[in-house]
């Protein structure tokens with residue numbers, strides 16, 4: 150077992166593409182680290198540099214306390230599990246798992262012991278004499294894992310290993326890989342574009358965009374304290390609601406204007422003093438869907454926003470209430486770029502909302518209560534859970 154450390158790592162491909170830009174990241178010994186980000190953000194490149202399959206343009210890569218930039222892949226003692234796992238169809242499961250040990254002059258008894266131990270961890274003991282074609286997709290994926298485990302490497306590298314599986318199997322394998330990693334305690338770097346995988350599996354998550362690391366933290370930390378608009382939008386489903394706001398002072402109180410409405414900020418908001426420095430400036434206000442509170446249940450004295458119910462999606466035990474706010478969507482260049490990054494269609498939607506001076510937001514509530522479509526109600530807001538971002542840089546304001 151060992152840590153993996155990226156020290157100011159940059160990768161520039163021969164055609165000039167800068168795929169990874171000055172990456173600083175430490176995967177601690179025994180840690181399960183997820184690298185997540187949209188397609189093309191440099192995840193695979195980062196992983197392949199650790200594996201030794203891609204040259205490093207700049208910076209240092211350490212495994213344990215050893216710089217490995219110039220070490221051949223086979224000398225790095227790490228195992229890689231790919232998206233497209235290739236099993237040998239003519240070999241049994243035992244032989245498939247044992248394969249990486251065969252050309253190492255390892256005594257047959259030890260090979261047998263290691264394959265059995267791996268098969269036990271993965272629940273494949275009964276299938277060792279079978280051939281791959283008799284196994285389900287999930288079992289085959291586990292055989293591919295088994296092949297990585299038997300080597301007892303210092304670390305695992307996994308590149309979207311679940312993306313070829315159907316939805317149900319993916320959920321199951323997600324839990325299995327998580328359990329396996331916890332049982333074995335092997336340092337693991339796992340790459341995915343799926344934020345749900347990221348949130349459920351890793352000890353920590355590193356969010357990347359366009360080759361640049363955005364934030365590293367535990368899942369809850371990224372969810373509750375995103376460092377910028379990108380992380381805020383990328384983590385969480387349905388995504389955080391974003392609305393154009395303006396910080397102002399009325400009668401000595403700091404407020405946030407949203408459209409023609411006003412939310413007083415001083416009460417219950419940590420860092421309200423910092424926001425005071427943004428007086429008379431535009432900000433981006435972020436509201437998670439669960440922080441728009443049930444209008445029929447909450448204290449009417451709480452700050453709130455009037456919104457029209459467009460559509461209710463029942464999904465017991467929850468419902469998503471789609472609302473329309475009389476306000477401006479976030480339309481800075483960076484926000485549009487971001488919308489395009491996170492969801493290819495939403496930039497167009499945003500322009501339409503802007504034209505109508507409306508913003509679509511989503512509230513997430515327990516199912517049960519009924520919200521009439523077309524009706525306007527006042528939705529209470531838990532001010533302590535609001536997020537504010539600089540409208541130009543997208544950085545969070547704290």
Ligand SMILES: Nc1ncnc2c1ncn2[C@@H]1O[C@H](COP(=O)(O)OP(=O)(O)O)[C@@H](O)[C@H]1O
Pocket residue numbers: 162163164166167168186187188189190191192193194195
């Ligand atoms: N061999 C290559 N030559 C040139 N550009 C590449 C090569 N491989 C990847 N890229 C580019 O580098 C960027 C990062 O790619 P990649 O690491 O595959 O991202 P991800 O795994 O996050 O989808 C993309 O812009 C991609 O087109």
Ligand SMILES: [Mg+2]
Pocket residue numbers: 192193194
């Ligand atoms: Mg990739």
